[in-house]
Amino acid sequence: MFKRQSARKRTPPTGKGEMPPTAAARPAETERVEPRAVPASSDPRGGDRSPSREEVAIHAYHRWLARGEPIGTDWEDWFEAERQLAATA
Numbered sequence: 001m002f003k004r005q006s007a008r009k010r011t012p013p014t015g016k017g018e019m020p021p022t023a024a025a026r027p028a029e030t031e032r033v034e035p036r037a038v039p040a041s042s043d044p045r046g047g048d049r050s051p052s053r054e055e056v057a058i059h060a061y062h063r064w065l066a067r068g069e070p071i072g073t074d075w076e077d078w079f080e081a082e083r084q085l086a087a088t089a
Helices: 053-066 074-088
Strands: none
Touching: 053 074
């Protein structure tokens, strides 16, 4: 089913019998990073931002706990949490 590999050395994938260059042998290249403006959606000051998924999830979870942990109300809790957080944003 499976072939056993022999104990002899295998040639590297370069095909020339030599090992590929290591990271230390390669010349160091510096990447140029250009400055960009921060998107408005990630601006921590708020403004016209909608609540994040994490904020909605936490709010929905606390709403679910306050309601006595009913089964099958996850969607209702999620949508109500979105509505409440959007109203306060």
